[in-house]
Amino acid sequence: MNELNFKVLIVDDEQDFVETLSTRMETRGLKVDTALDGITAIDKVEHKTFDTIILDLAMPGIDGIETLKRMLAKNADLQVILLTGHATLEKGIEAIKLGAFDFLEKPAPIDLLMDKIKLAAMKKLALKEQRTSEQIASIMSKRGW
Amino acid sequence: MERALDRISDDQDLAFFGAITASLSHQMNNVFTIINEVNGLLEDLLWASDKGGEIPPQKLREIADKIARHVSRGAEYVNRLNRFAHTTDQPEVSTDLGELLELAVALGQRFATLKNATLECQATENPATVSTSPFLMLQAVFLCLDIALQETSASPALLLRLNATQAGAAIVLETSTSIPESADTESKLRLLGDVMSRLGGKFSLDSDRSSIGLSLAAVHGGAE
Numbered sequence: 001m002n003e004l005n006f007k008v009l010i011v012d013d014e015q016d017f018v019e020t021l022s023t024r025m026e027t028r029g030l031k032v033d034t035a036l037d038g039i040t041a042i043d044k045v046e047h048k049t050f051d052t053i054i055l056d057l058a059m060p061g062i063d064g065i066e067t068l069k070r071m072l073a074k075n076a077d078l079q080v081i082l083l084t085g086h087a088t089l090e091k092g093i094e095a096i097k098l099g100a101f102d103f104l105e106k107p108a109p110i111d112l113l114m115d116k117i118k119l120a121a122m123k124k125l126a127l128k129e130q131r132t133s134e135q136i137a138s139i140m141s142k143r144g145w
Numbered sequence: 146m147e148r149a150l151d152r153i154s155d156d157q158d159l160a161f162f163g164a165i166t167a168s169l170s171h172q173m174n175n176v177f178t179i180i181n182e183v184n185g186l187l188e189d190l191l192w193a194s195d196k197g198g199e200i201p202p203q204k205l206r207e208i209a210d211k212i213a214r215h216v217s218r219g220a221e222y223v224n225r226l227n228r229f230a231h232t233t234d235q236p237e238v239s240t241d242l243g244e245l246l247e248l249a250v251a252l253g254q255r256f257a258t259l260k261n262a263t264l265e266c267q268a269t270e271n272p273a274t275v276s277t278s279p280f281l282m283l284q285a286v287f288l289c290l291d292i293a294l295q296e297t298s299a300s301p302a303l304l305l306r307l308n309a310t311q312a313g314a315a316i317v318l319e320t321s322t323s324i325p326e327s328a329d330t331e332s333k334l335r336l337l338g339d340v341m342s343r344l345g346g347k348f349s350l351d352s353d354r355s356s357i358g359l360s361l362a363a364v365h366g367g368a369e
Binding site: 014016017020021023024027058059060061063085106107110 | 171174175177178179181182183185186189193211214215258259260261
């Protein structure tokens with residue numbers, strides 16, 4: 001798979017963190033968009049396609065868990081990686097049960113983040129191929145082929 | 146019975162101490178996360194430089210500024226943690242209530258922000274010093290904050306102010322919304338009553354539920 005095709009959305013209320021991580025990911029070939037809060041992130045997910053979403057757990061307004069729920073309600077195939085602080089591992093586990101792809105503790109090494117992004121994007125591609133196969137099978141069945 | 150009540154008080158005190166230190170540690174971790182990422186960017190630039198690329202001086206300046214800004218921010222969080230930790234040094238000490246309120250607002254900002262609320266302190270012109278437990282006073286203020294932040298459908302504007310005379314002092318928390326009536330609120334008001342009782346003071350909730358007052362006696366150095 002060509003990483004240059006991966007589109008990533010970074011969601012965190014810390015602007016300097018978002019800007020710096022975005023720059024580092026772009027130098028590694030990713031196409032990156034950012035959001036500083038959950039509402040903006042949900043809006044972007046509705047209008048654009050992303051291979052992976054990096055989502056902070058603790059944010060003002062709607063938190064990471066609520067943002068995750070609303071995103072997955074709009075698109076169950078979204079691959080979301082949660083970033084959590086030390087004291088919120090319990091919430092990270094809760095997020096996995098809600099459908100997040102994975103969670104990492106902050107600060108997360110960029111190499112580890114990149115590996116998780118690749119795996120998440122591969123899972124998304126696999127799901128897309130599965131949907132396509134199901135659609136083709138359905139069409140063939142209806143036409144009696 | 147008395148020992149059981151002491152254990153309940155100890156549990157409440159410990160829970161409060163844990164909540165504040167957890168919040169500050171989270172904020173400090175955010176600072177380290179940003180500095181880590183900025184350091185990573187510097188490493189990326191150095192790697193590119195080793196391959197023959199140039200590092201624009203302006204870029205280095207931006208990186209240096211970011212690190213300095215967040216080190217300063219982190220130092221402030223450590224300062225707050227230190228000041229909070231020292232409120233437990235003595236059970237009763239001469240306490241400047243104005244300074245205590247400023248510390249309460251600094252510690253409470255994150256809690257307010259997470260609930261989309263604003264928290265401010267109205268500066269007091271008259272210094273007010275009272276012999277009390279600064280730890281318990283902070284706990285009482287935070288219980289008021291916790292009660293006021295329960296209303297999350299709106300974005301409350303919270304204001305802490307100090308009224309001080311020679312007869313006594315009152316810390317008042319005002320909210321732009323109304324404190325909800327619920328079992329949870331009643332439970333927290335009972336806790337607040339316990340804490341104020343330990344301080345030799347009392348609390349009051351105004352009739353339209355838009356403010357909570359904490360009253361203490363024996364102000365030293367206050368002006369009428």
